[in-house]
Amino acid sequence: MTTKEKVFKYLEEHNRNFTSGQDMADDLYVTRAGIWKAVNTLRKEGYNIEAVTNKGYRLVLEKDVLSQKGIDELLHKEKIDIKTVVFDEATSTNDIAKEYAGNSSDDVVIIANHQTKGRGRRGRNFYSPKGCGLYISFLLHPKMSIEKATQVTCMAAVAVCKAIEKLTGKDVKIKWVNDIFLDGKKICGILTEGATSLEDGSLSYMVVGIGINLYLPKDGFPDDIKNTAGVLFPEGELEENMKNRLSAGVIRELTNLLGSGDVNDYLEDYRSRSMLIGNYVKILNGGTVSGGYGKVEGIDDECHLIVRRDNGEVEALSSGEVSVVKY
Ligand code: BTN
Numbered sequence: 164m165t166t167k168e169k170v171f172k173y174l175e176e177h178n179r180n181f182t183s184g185q186d187m188a189d190d191l192y193v194t195r196a197g198i199w200k201a202v203n204t205l206r207k208e209g210y211n212i213e214a215v216t217n218k219g220y221r222l223v224l225e226k227d228v229l230s231q232k233g234i235d236e237l238l239h240k241e242k243i244d245i246k247t248v249v250f251d252e253a254t255s256t257n258d259i260a261k262e263y264a265g266n267s268s269d270d271v272v273i274i275a276n277h278q279t280k281g282r283g284r285r286g287r288n289f290y291s292p293k294g295c296g297l298y299i300s301f302l303l304h305p306k307m308s309i310e311k312a313t314q315v316t317c318m319a320a321v322a323v324c325k326a327i328e329k330l331t332g333k334d335v336k337i338k339w340v341n342d343i344f345l346d347g348k349k350i351c352g353i354l355t356e357g358a359t360s361l362e363d364g365s366l367s368y369m370v371v372g373i374g375i376n377l378y379l380p381k382d383g384f385p386d387d388i389k390n391t392a393g394v395l396f397p398e399g400e401l402e403e404n405m406k407n408r409l410s411a412g413v414i415r416e417l418t419n420l421l422g423s424g425d426v427n428d429y430l431e432d433y434r435s436r437s438m439l440i441g442n443y444v445k446i447l448n449g450g451t452v453s454g455g456y457g458k459v460e461g462i463d464d465e466c467h468l469i470v471r472r473d474n475g476e477v478e479a480l481s482s483g484e485v486s487v488v489k490y
Contacts, residue, residue: 170201174222183219233407256300326412336438348393
């Protein structure tokens with residue numbers, strides 16, 4: 164057993180009370196510095212270990228703790244072989260994934276419990292409070308054209324829906340391009356970034372960043388999103404190990420979709436969860452002609468939104484945002 168494992172076991176067994184660093188060091192035959200190092204490593208893995216002067220340490224056992232060990236065990240059981248790195252706090256998991264891209268050509272998944280500089284699409288912030296959500300970024304090196312690779316964002320939306328449905332049975336919907344809704348509120352956003360090779364314009368890597376709101380923030384959502392943002396579990400933390408199970412689930416579903424022989428395999432699953440098909444929408448930006456209104460007729464094989472405008476012209480929107488018009 165490593166020092167870290169011994170310290171964890173000890174804290175788990177004594178979790179009702181504080182235990183001094185010296186007692187732990189004596190009982191485990193480890194130096195005080197060794198205890199301090201192990202506590203720090205456990206904290207980085209997501210464990211909440213309180214430290215109070217003159218009292219010592221206490222492991223705060225929460226039902227739902229994000230941990231590297233928890234996720235890796237689940238992935239291992241399902242024979243999924245991808246490197247994961249878990250942070251209790253990160254700036255932006257997308258930024259960390261990009262730093263990895265500079266140093267390695269391996270795929271990796273960066274997961275955090277909290278982001279201090281979470282980024283959304285169109286330069287917006289992504290509210291990422293501690294313990295209330297799951298922030299996951301995949302660094303991928305797909306062997307596909309840039310056009311196809313843009314569809315990995317839509318694939319990720321399907322992967323998140325499937326993981327949520329399998330774990331919770333909840334009925335989630337996709338709002339094109341890549342927002343996920345539950346009961347009319349956005350519970351997940353996806354930001355995809357990439358880099359191309361200067362030599363031949365091919366895709367060097369892509370980062371698919373997924374932010375899922377799990378629990379209601381203590382002080383509610385900020386004013387600018389309080390009417391539109393929702394959470395997957397408004398009922399609170401009822402299920403154990405949900406963050407790890409959901410992380411592993413999203414990794415499994417996206418890995419399966421990426422590994423499928425046909426890059427278009429996900430499209431039927433995307434269309435069947437679309438909350439826009441058949442609706443009249445306002446086109447906020449994007450498209451060849453920005454603005455205006457139209458009826459959504461479908462989603463084509465490139466994951467473009469097919470809109471019939473009021474003048475009868477049919478347009479395939481490749482990016483942008485639309486909002487449903489309610490009568
Ligand atoms: C959006 O809805 O505008 C997209 C939000 C994407 C948020 C995720 S959270 C994980 C990853 N890290 C970031 O900084 N952003 C993405």
